[in-house]
Amino acid sequence: MKKAVFAGFGGQGVLMMGYVFAVAAMRDGKEVTYLPAYGAEMRGGTANCTVVVSDEEIFSPVASSPDFAVIMNKPSLLKYEGVMREGGAILLNSNHVDRELTRDDLTAIRIPAVDIAKKLGSERVVNMIMLGAFVAHTKITSLDSIMNGLSEIVKGGKAGIMKLNRKGLDEGAEYILKGDSR
Amino acid sequence: MDKKLLMRGSQVIGEAAIRAGCRFYAGYHITPQNELPEFMSGAMANLKDGTFIQAESELAAINMVLGASMAGARAMTSSSSPGISLKQEGISFLAASELPAVIVNTMRGGPGLGNIAPSQGDYFQATRGGGHGDYRTIVLAPAYGQELADLTRKAFEYADRYRTPVMILADGMMGQMMEPVIFPDPVNLSELPSKLWILNGAKERPSRIIKSLILSPVAMEEHNWKLARKYEAISGEIACAETYMTEDARLVIVAYGTAARIAKGAIKRAREMGLKVGLLRPVTLWPFPGRAIREMSRLIKDFLVFEMNTGQMVEDVRLSLEGRSNTHFYGRPGGVVSTPDEIGRVISSLYYRRRLEED
Numbered sequence: 268m269k270k271a272v273f274a275g276f277g278g279q280g281v282l283m284m285g286y287v288f289a290v291a292a293m294r295d296g297k298e299v300t301y302l303p304a305y306g307a308e309m310r311g312g313t314a315n316c317t318v319v320v321s322d323e324e325i326f327s328p329v330a331s332s333p334d335f336a337v338i339m340n341k342p343s344l345l346k347y348e349g350v351m352r353e354g355g356a357i358l359l360n361s362n363h364v365d366r367e368l369t370r371d372d373l374t375a376i377r378i379p380a381v382d383i384a385k386k387l388g389s390e391r392v393v394n395m396i397m398l399g400a401f402v403a404h405t406k407i408t409s410l411d412s413i414m415n416g417l418s419e420i421v422k423g424g425k426a427g428i429m430k431l432n433r434k435g436l437d438e439g440a441e442y443i444l445k446g447d448s449r
Numbered sequence: 450m451d452k453k454l455l456m457r458g459s460q461v462i463g464e465a466a467i468r469a470g471c472r473f474y475a476g477y478h479i480t481p482q483n484e485l486p487e488f489m490s491g492a493m494a495n496l497k498d499g500t501f502i503q504a505e506s507e508l509a510a511i512n513m514v515l516g517a518s519m520a521g522a523r524a525m526t527s528s529s530s531p532g533i534s535l536k537q538e539g540i541s542f543l544a545a546s547e548l549p550a551v552i553v554n555t556m557r558g559g560p561g562l563g564n565i566a567p568s569q570g571d572y573f574q575a576t577r578g579g580g581h582g583d584y585r586t587i588v589l590a591p592a593y594g595q596e597l598a599d600l601t602r603k604a605f606e607y608a609d610r611y612r613t614p615v616m617i618l619a620d621g622m623m624g625q626m627m628e629p630v631i632f633p634d635p636v637n638l639s640e641l642p643s644k645l646w647i648l649n650g651a652k653e654r655p656s657r658i659i660k661s662l663i664l665s666p667v668a669m670e671e672h673n674w675k676l677a678r679k680y681e682a683i684s685g686e687i688a689c690a691e692t693y694m695t696e697d698a699r700l701v702i703v704a705y706g707t708a709a710r711i712a713k714g715a716i717k718r719a720r721e722m723g724l725k726v727g728l729l730r731p732v733t734l735w736p737f738p739g740r741a742i743r744e745m746s747r748l749i750k751d752f753l754v755f756e757m758n759t760g761q762m763v764e765d766v767r768l769s770l771e772g773r774s775n776t777h778f779y780g781r782p783g784g785v786v787s788t789p790d791e792i793g794r795v796i797s798s799l800y801y802r803r804r805l806e807e808d
Contacts, residue, residue, distance in 0.1 A: 286627070290455050293629050300594075301455065301627035305481055305565070326714035328626055331788035 268325065269407055270332070272347055274315035275339025275360070280394030283420075284337060285316035288398065291408045291416035292320040300328035313342055320407055335405055337397050338364060348373070358401055360393065376404060376443070383438050392435030399439025410436050452631050458597050459624040462553055462617065463488035465601035466525050467496070468635040471551070473517035473524040475502040475510040479532045480565045481621035482555035486527065507532045511539030511552070518548040519659055521647035523605050523638075527553035529621070530571050531562055533579075540614050541580030544676070545661035547646075549608035551601070552586075553617045555624040558784030566784025567621035567707055572761035575618050576735040583673050585680045587615040587687070588734040590705040594628025600732070602633055609641070611683055618734060620757070622707050622786065683736055690738035691730040694720065698727030699805040700796065701745060703766050704755040705731045707786070712755050714789030719796045725805070726796055734762070739769030746773040751803050753777045755792060757785070775803075 273285040282303055289301040303316040317333065319325050332352040338344045339360045348370060351357065356374040362381035380396040402410055414433055418424065456464070463485050466474070474489040486503065493499030500517070504510035510526045517524040528536060533554045543550050556571045558564040575588045587607050589600045597619065604615040648657055663669040693713060695701055704712040709730040719726045729745065731738050742752070752774055754763040763778045770776060779795045781787050800806065 286455075289627065293453060293455050299455065299629060302622070303625055303627075305621070305625045326717065327711045327789050328622070329711070329786055329788060331790060 268319060268321035268323070269334050269405070270317060270319050270352075271335040271337070271401070271405070271407075272315060272317050272333045273337045273339075274313065274343035274347060275363075277312055277314040279314070279339045280391075281314050281337070281339055282316050284394045284398045284401075285318045287413055287416045287420060288401070288408065289318045289320075290419055291412035292318070294415060294419075295408055295412055297321060298323065298325050300325050302328045313340070313346075315343065315346075335401065337401050339394075339397070340364065341366060356404065358397060358404065360397060376400070378439065378442055380439070383442065384435065387431065387434055387438060389431060392431055395432045395435030396439035396442075399436035399441075400443045401439075402436070403440035403443035410440060453629045454632075455627050456594070456630055457484055457625060457627050458594060458619065459484035459555065460488045461594055461597040461630050462527070462601050462619070463492060464632060465598040466551065466605070467492045467499075468632055469602045469605040470523045470636045470638045470641065471525050471605065472496065472498050472638075473500045473514065473522040474526065475504045475513035475517075475524075476526050476528065477504050477507045477510050477532060479529045481557060481567075482527055482529050482553070482624050484624070485553065485555070489525075507535035508539065511536040511543075514550050514552075515539055515543055515546070515548060518543070518550050519546075519648050521644050521649055523549070523551075523609070525551040525553065527555070529555045529557045529565075530559045530568075533571065533574070537574075537580035539580075540586060541578070541582050541584060542661050543614040544578075544580070544584035544586065545582060545672075546659050547612040547676075548614070548659070549605075549612050550614045551604045551608055551617065552614060553619065556618065556620040558782070564784045565621060567623070567757065567786055568782065568784050569620060569706060569708060569757040569761070570782060571618065572734065572756070572758060575616050576737070576765070584676060585613075585683075585735055587611070587613060587683060587736075588618050589615065590618050590732060590734050591623065592706050592709050592730060594626070594630045596732075597623065598630050598632055607683075607687065609644075611679060612646075613679070613683075618706070620707050621784075687733055688736040688738045688740065689732040690741045691728075691732060692741075693728040693730070695727030695729065695745065695749075697725050698749060699725045700751045700753060700800055700803070701727045701729050701749050702753050702755055702792075702796070703729050703731070703742065703762070705734060705762065708755050708757050711787050711789055711792055715792035715796055718789060718793040719800070722797065724797060724800050726800070731762070737765045737769065739765065742766060742769040743771075743773070746770050750774045751777065751799070751805065753779060753796065753799055755787075755795075756780050757787075758782045
C-alpha cells in the first residue's frame with residue numbers, strides 16, 4: 268500500500284494531480300481512495316489531497332504517515348514533513364520552496380517546475396510536470412495511464428491542451444530520469 | 450473501459466438514488482454534503498420526469514418530500530447534522546403517516562453548529578427517532594464507496610416495502626472521499642409494485658385520506674400498535690452486520706461507518722503483532738444487529754466499541770449483551786479522525802490488560 272499527499276496553494280492544481288493519479292491507478296486495476304481536504308477553504312489558501320493505492324482493500328483513507336508528498340509551497344512542507352513515513356520521499360517544486368528538509372531520513376527531490384513550464388510556454392502545466400516527476404520517481408503507475416486518466420476526466424479536452432499536458436508529464440519524468448533533481 | 454467509476458461519496462448517493470427511481474429531491478444546502486444537491490440539480494434536469502427543488506429551508510424540504518411521497522414519487526432529501534435536526538418534525542410526520550422517504554445525513558461535528566469535520570454524534574438522534582412520538586426510523590450506515598451505492602438502492606426499497614422513512618447515516622469523510630464504484634442498473638419505475646394508497650385523484654375510486662392527526666386516544670393507540678408490529682417485523686427481517694477476522698478472535702471491535710474502516714486498519718496491525726482481534730460492523734443501526742453480537746458473546750468475553758462520539762452505540766451493544774461479556778469504549782468526538790495506529794495502541798493496551806494473550 269502506498270499513500271501520497273499532494274499539497275500547495277489553491278489554484279496550483281494539486282487536487283487535479285491527485286485525482287488524475289487516482290483514476291490512472293484505478294484503471295491499472297488497483298484499489299484506490301482519494302480524499303481531498305475540505306473545510307472553510309478560501310481562495311489563496313492551502314489545498315491538499317491524499318491518494319492511497321493498494322493491491323488489497325484500503326481501510327483508512329487518512330494521510331497518517333504518507334510514503335510520498337508532492338509539495339508545491341512552503342506552508343505545505345511545514346505541514347507534512349513531520350508526518351512523513353520514515354524513509355519517505357518529498358518532491359518539491361523548488362521554484363516556490365527553497366527550504367532545506369529538517370529530517371535526514373527523508374529524500375528531497377527538487378524540481379524547478381516553474382522554470383520547466385516557462386520553457387514549454389505555459390505555467391499552467393506546472394502540476395503536470397510535478398506529476399510526471401512523481402510517476403517517474405514512484406513508478407506506481409505509468410505516464411500512459413496518467414494520460415488516459417486525464418482524457419477520461421477532461422472529456423472533450425482540446426488537442427492542443429492535451430498535447431501540452433503530455434509534454435509537461437514527459438518533461439517532469441525526464442528531469443527525474445536524468446538525475447538532475449538530487 | 451470497465452464500468453468502475455471514481456466518484457465522490459455524495460455524488461455516489463445521488464447517482465444511486467436516480468438509478469433507484471428517485472424522481473423528487475428537495476434540499477437546503479449545508480457543508481459537507483453540498484455536492485449531493487448539486488449533483489441532483491443536474492441529474493433531475495436531465496430526466497423528463499425529475500424534480501429538483503432548492504427549498505427555502507430544511508423544514509420546507511422535508512415537507513416537500515412528504516408531499517411528493519404522498520403523490521407516489523420515490524423522494525429524497527439530504528442535509529448535515531444541524532439541518533437534520535430541523536427536519537425531525539417532518540420525519541415524525543412521515544413515520545406517523547406511513548410514507549416512504551429517504552433522508553441522507555452526512556454527519557458533522559456537534560452539538561450546535563459544531564464544525565464540518567466527520568463525526569458520529571447523531572447516532573442517538575437517528576436511531577431513537579429524533580422527532581417526537583413513538584416511532585422508529587430505519588438507519589443504514591455505509592462504510593465504503595460501493596456500499597453508498599448499494600445501501601442507497603436498499604434505502605428506497607425498504608422505504609417503499611415498509612412505508613416508512615429510511616435514513617442513510619454517512620459522515621463528512623464519506624461524503625467527500627472518492628472511491629471506485631460500480632452502479633447497479635437503473636430500476637424500471639413501471640415494474641415497481643403499484644402503490645394503492647397514494648393521493649393521485651379519486652376520479653373512479655373512493656377517496657383516500659393520509660393524515661397523522663388521530664384525536665381519539667383509542668384509535669391513536671391502535672395506530673401506535675400497528676406501527677409497533679411493523680417495526681417488529683422490520684427488526685426481524687433486515688438487521689445486518691459485517692464481520693471481519695472474528696473466527697478465532699478474543700477481542701471484537703464494534704464500529705460502524707468511517708470508524709469501522711479505521712478499526713479494520715488497526716486490526717490488521719494488531720494481527721501482525723499476533724493479537725487475535727476481529728471486527729463486527731453494524732450495517733443497519735436500526736434495527737441494531739443485536740442478535741449477531743449476542744451469539745458472539747458465547748465465545749468472546751471482551752468487546753471494544755469505537756465511535757467518533759462520546760459513547761452512543763455502546764449502549765446498544767450493552768443492551769444486546771445483557772451483561773454476558775465485558776463492554777469497553779473508546780471515542781473521539783468533535784470531528785477528530787483517529788489513525789489506525791492510535792486505535793492499534795488502544796487495542797493492544799486493552800488486550801494485555803485483560804490478559805487475552807493467555808490460553
